[in-house]
Amino acid sequence: MRCGSKVPLYGAKSFLCRCGGLYDVRHDFSEIARGGRVYWHDVFDKRCRPVRGHAETTSGVWRFTELVMPSIERYNIVTLGEGVMPFWRAGENLRNWVGGNLDLWIMPEGLTPTASFKDFGGTVMVSVAKQSGVEAIGCASTGDTSAMAAAYAAAAGMKCVVVLPKGKVTDAQLVQPLAYGAKVISIPGSFDDCMRVVRELVDAGKMFPANSLNPARIEGHQATVFLAAQFFDWCLPDWFVVPIGNGSNSSSVGKGMRTLSELGLVGRRSRILGTQSEAANPLAMSWGTVQKDGCAQASESEWMKAYKPLEELGDTTATAARIGNPVSAEKVMREVVSADGAVLTVSEIGLNTAVLVAGRDGHFVCPQTGMALAGLRKAVPLGLIRERERVVVVSTAAGIKFPGVVTEYGDGTVLETGSCRTEEIAEAIGV
Amino acid sequence: MRCGSKVPLYGAKSFLCRCGGLYDVRHDFSEIARGGRVYWHDVFDKRCRPVRGHAETTSGVWRFTELVMPSIERYNIVTLGEGVMPFWRAGENLRNWVGGNLDLWIMPEGLTPTASFKDFGGTVMVSVAKQSGVEAIGCASTGDTSAMAAAYAAAAGMKCVVVLPKGKVTDAQLVQPLAYGAKVISIPGSFDDCMRVVRELVDAGKMFPANSLNPARIEGHQATVFLAAQFFDWCLPDWFVVPIGNGSNSSSVGKGMRTLSELGLVGRRSRILGTQSEAANPLAMSWGTVQKDGCAQASESEWMKAYKPLEELGDTTATAARIGNPVSAEKVMREVVSADGAVLTVSEIGLNTAVLVAGRDGHFVCPQTGMALAGLRKAVPLGLIRERERVVVVSTAAGIKFPGVVTEYGDGTVLETGSCRTEEIAEAIGV
Numbered sequence: 006m007r008c009g010s011k012v013p014l015y016g017a018k019s020f021l022c023r024c025g026g027l028y029d030v031r032h033d034f035s036e037i038a039r040g041g042r043v044y045w046h047d048v049f050d051k052r053c054r055p056v057r058g059h060a061e062t063t064s065g066v067w068r069f070t071e072l073v074m075p076s077i078e079r080y081n082i083v084t085l086g087e088g089v090m091p092f093w094r095a096g097e098n099l100r101n102w103v104g105g106n107l108d109l110w111i112m113p114e115g116l117t118p119t120a121s122f123k124d125f126g127g128t129v130m131v132s133v134a135k136q137s138g139v140e141a142i143g144c145a146s147t148g149d150t151s152a153m154a155a156a157y158a159a160a161a162g163m164k165c166v167v168v169l170p171k172g173k174v175t176d177a178q179l180v181q182p183l184a185y186g187a188k189v190i191s192i193p194g195s196f197d198d199c200m201r202v203v204r205e206l207v208d209a210g211k212m213f214p215a216n217s218l219n220p221a222r223i224e225g226h227q228a229t230v231f232l233a234a235q236f237f238d239w240c241l242p243d244w245f246v247v248p249i250g251n252g253s254n255s256s257s258v259g260k261g262m263r264t265l266s267e268l269g270l271v272g273r274r275s276r277i278l279g280t281q282s283e284a285a286n287p288l289a290m291s292w293g294t295v296q297k298d299g300c301a302q303a304s305e306s307e308w309m310k311a312y313k314p315l316e317e318l319g320d321t322t323a324t325a326a327r328i329g330n331p332v333s334a335e336k337v338m339r340e341v342v343s344a345d346g347a348v349l350t351v352s353e354i355g356l357n358t359a360v361l362v363a364g365r366d367g368h369f370v371c372p373q374t375g376m377a378l379a380g381l382r383k384a385v386p387l388g389l390i391r392e393r394e395r396v397v398v399v400s401t402a403a404g405i406k407f408p409g410v411v412t413e414y415g416d417g418t419v420l421e422t423g424s425c426r427t428e429e430i431a432e433a434i435g436v
Numbered sequence: 437m438r439c440g441s442k443v444p445l446y447g448a449k450s451f452l453c454r455c456g457g458l459y460d461v462r463h464d465f466s467e468i469a470r471g472g473r474v475y476w477h478d479v480f481d482k483r484c485r486p487v488r489g490h491a492e493t494t495s496g497v498w499r500f501t502e503l504v505m506p507s508i509e510r511y512n513i514v515t516l517g518e519g520v521m522p523f524w525r526a527g528e529n530l531r532n533w534v535g536g537n538l539d540l541w542i543m544p545e546g547l548t549p550t551a552s553f554k555d556f557g558g559t560v561m562v563s564v565a566k567q568s569g570v571e572a573i574g575c576a577s578t579g580d581t582s583a584m585a586a587a588y589a590a591a592a593g594m595k596c597v598v599v600l601p602k603g604k605v606t607d608a609q610l611v612q613p614l615a616y617g618a619k620v621i622s623i624p625g626s627f628d629d630c631m632r633v634v635r636e637l638v639d640a641g642k643m644f645p646a647n648s649l650n651p652a653r654i655e656g657h658q659a660t661v662f663l664a665a666q667f668f669d670w671c672l673p674d675w676f677v678v679p680i681g682n683g684s685n686s687s688s689v690g691k692g693m694r695t696l697s698e699l700g701l702v703g704r705r706s707r708i709l710g711t712q713s714e715a716a717n718p719l720a721m722s723w724g725t726v727q728k729d730g731c732a733q734a735s736e737s738e739w740m741k742a743y744k745p746l747e748e749l750g751d752t753t754a755t756a757a758r759i760g761n762p763v764s765a766e767k768v769m770r771e772v773v774s775a776d777g778a779v780l781t782v783s784e785i786g787l788n789t790a791v792l793v794a795g796r797d798g799h800f801v802c803p804q805t806g807m808a809l810a811g812l813r814k815a816v817p818l819g820l821i822r823e824r825e826r827v828v829v830v831s832t833a834a835g836i837k838f839p840g841v842v843t844e845y846g847d848g849t850v851l852e853t854g855s856c857r858t859e860e861i862a863e864a865i866g867v
Binding site for chain 2: 050085086094113158181182184187205206209237369404405408420422423427431435
């Protein structure tokens with residue numbers, strides 16, 4: 006992204022440019038552009054009907070093969086049926102809590118094989134790995150990334166290695182990688198040591214990285230935008246609201262919109278609202294110092310100058326986004342500025358309340374989604390998001406993966422009665 | 437089902453017939469039958485493309501509105517987008533473990549809003565409740581039923597009551613109902629007391645029951661068969677394999693096949709393999725005493741005579757199917773016999789191994805699904821299921837809801853190294 010030098014995607018051994026910048030995947034869309042708007046809308050719409058053995062119809066990501074990875078050979082596609090999921094219209098409780106009388110939608114990306122949005126990137130990353138002849142995939146993660154890497158490696162018949170610091174990981178965090186048969190190794194060091202080990206094993210050509218540095222992941226995450234565009238009859242919503250951890254969501258939302266727009270498949274693009282928690286808000290903090298009148302009128306370079314990674318992080322239930330130096334920070338800045346967006350900080354109480362309010366409508370989302378919802382609620386009185394605008398919130402994981410929100414912040418006390426008499430119980434519960 | 441007496445579905449206050457028998461929902465399909473095979477296949481296929489605000493296109497259950505509940509008014513439909521999910525072709529590890537060179541498929545019904553198959557029944561049950569003017573729904577459950585009831589009640593703007601025995605329930609079991617805002621009440625009694633209280637509150641007209649007695653649930657579960665029929669181009673597979681707890685899966689698979697077949701929408705029906713664990717196998721045990729040559733040639737009445745509820749239950753990780761007296765036992769017998777099926781007992785090691793083997797293919801399923809997979813493996817050498825037959829396994833919940841399988845039975849040990857040196861780590865993990 007910085008110096009403009011190029012490397013081939015398949016068979017790549019290095020995942021950070023010699024200049025220190027990130028890689029960004031570029032496709033040759035010239036063939037595809039010839040199809041035109043009507044042709045492609047029709048192709049994508051027809052693929053909603055599943056046909057056995059055709060990943061284009063059985064995966065919500067590969068429905069858009071020509072946009073996410075046109076150079077993939079079909080037999081290298083490794084899919085678990087990710088992206089086949091509903092859209093949720095926000096319920097009354099949430100709409101009232103957010104305010105602004107919005108046309109509000111939630112994309113529940115937790116309703117996927119490993120219960121987080123990472124599957125969207127995972128399917129593309131592992132398919133690229135397969136086409137590259139890779140035999141092992143590795144990461145240093147206790148969360149959704151290790152679950153995703155382990156699942157897709159298993160589906161591809163590859164080895165998956167998860168490197169972790171000894172004594173700092175709970176059994177619960179290992180259930181998914183172990184269920185998928187990953188090799189988990191604990192070393193006497195910190196998380197940074199684990200990351201270094203993974204980087205060195207990648208550099209030595211011994212494995213393919215599953216972390217956010219891998220640019221193939223972003224390509225798959227674009228499907229969020231493609232699915233939404235299709236759902237809204239090929240008109241993008243006014244806003245996408247996303248939580249920011251390492252930044253792959255905001256990066257891919259931006260990139261996906263550019264892809265659609267350059268190929269003439271949609272008209273107007275959406276704006277992007279990124280959200281971070283008080284515990285870890287390096288992008289929101291720096292955006293705050295350079296924005297004017299609550300809009301992203303700052304340039305990327307101004308923002309970059311103001312941006313400082315955070316060393317000390319606070320506590321939050323939104324652990325998946327508790328990141329002081331987002332890998333994709335550069336990409337986030339590019340996309341938010343280009344989409345006339347914003348990045349807001351939300352309070353810990355705000356994000357947890359959001360989860361509980363959405364639950365009252367039957368939508369149990371993760372605390373990272375809570376960040377997005379609380380950010381949205383903040384953006385309305387700021388005038389950033391206007392009355393009746395159409396807003397799509399990207400819900401990044403299933404609520405059941407984060408029970409702490411309910412046990413720590415929930416107001417749902419368990420009532421008790423002194424007897425088993427039905428009348429007494431009826432009175433206690435008010436029926 | 438026994439005495440032939442009839443009650444109206446909407447506004448029903450009683451959920452067990454005066455004769456002690458179960459209710460079964462009957463629809464008037466005369467209008468629908470006139471459409472014919474080609475017409476309905478085309479209608480259902482077109483609904484795969486989601487259209488906002490049309491539940492027929494945004495829910496895999498309501499795609500089949502005319503089959504699951506033709507009498508519902510569209511504005512009473514309460515949906516969370518259940519049944520929008522992929523099909524999984526079984527991977528190599530599982531296919532090899534099962535044997536028989538089968539064309540083996542898994543329906544991951546855990547990839548639904550509350551992460552269990554109960555959502556299929558829940559959406560129909562709560563929609564019927566809404567059309568009946570119900571204000572509160574209740575159950576005595578710590579598992580998937582309470583999660584489902586709480587979620588759909590929230591979506592419908594109804595109250596949900598969960599009655600539980602004091603001191604016998606863990607925090608983890610309450611996360612979902614509390615997240616959805618259910619009123620949880622703990623009483624100083626046993627689970628049977630809780631059930632009695634719920635029954636009395638239902639009889640008093642104070643709430644609608646969310647448990648398996650509610651016949652509207654079965655109607656929604658039929659969508660499993662409808663989705664599978666559609667996925668296989670309107671030809672049913674040779675077998676459906678299901679775990680049996682209270683029996684709603686096997687009942688609804690049988691009923692769904694009859695519905696399709698009576699309307700002329702499919703040709704040949706599937707056979708049904710029901711499975712139970714050693715810990716709780718009243719149906720498998722009694723089936724074993726009346727079957728001949730491993731096939732369900734027994735009559736319903738013979739089976740009924742041999743059937744005895746179990747009082748003492750063993751331990752199992754498949755807690756959701758640990759039931760000694762299945763509510764739908766009668767319906768299970770009817771459907772298994774009519775589908776020339778079988779019910780087998782599987783060992784505790786078998787069902788847990790099945791989960792771990794499926795995990796190696798990237799499919800993390802629950803231990804109840806493990807029961808179905810282990811039963812399938814047993815049915816192959818018995819000659820019940822033949823080489824190359826097409827088999828659909830109904831996977832009833834997400835694996836992450838049942839971490840015990842991995843922590844208690846998993847072979848995935850965590851490797852340890854004495855240093856953080858990359859070479860040593862590479863050697864330890866064999867890359």
